[in-house]
Amino acid sequence: MSGFFAVFGAVLVLMLGVSGVLAAVTGRVALPWLRGSVRRPGVWGAGALLLAVGLMAGRLAPVAVQLPLMLGGVVLILLGQILGPRKAPGEE
Numbered sequence: 001m002s003g004f005f006a007v008f009g010a011v012l013v014l015m016l017g018v019s020g021v022l023a024a025v026t027g028r029v030a031l032p033w034l035r036g037s038v039r040r041p042g043v044w045g046a047g048a049l050l051l052a053v054g055l056m057a058g059r060l061a062p063v064a065v066q067l068p069l070m071l072g073g074v075v076l077i078l079l080g081q082i083l084g085p086r087k088a089p090g091e092e
Contacts, residue, residue, distance in 0.1 A: 013052045020048030040080045047076025 022030045023045030029038045038044045051073030057066050 009055060009058070013056050016048045016052035016055070020045045020052060023048065037081050039085050040083050042080075043076055043083070044080030047073045047078075047080055049073070050076060 019030045022028070023038075023041040025045075027041050029035050029041050029044060034044075050069055054066050054069030054073055057069065
């Protein structure tokens with residue numbers, strides 16, 4: 001059973017990491033079920049990357065390092081979905 005969780009965690013870290021990099025670089029969320037709800041893809045991407053790093057550090061770093069990384073990632077993901085879109089210069 002432990003092997004299943006290791007594989008599941010690795011897939012989750014890989015999925016969050018790749019989608020976070022794509023969202024931060026391109027400004028577009030790669031996951032189709034989240035495209036409509038994410039208003040700031042750059043912030044969401046940074047949060048996904050932090051969450052992936054926090055999950056990856058689970059076996060290497062102590063909880064005092066892992067927990068703030070994961071909580072910071074969750075907060076950024078939520079802010080990327082809650083905050084309104086940025087306005088272009090000259091727009092009111």
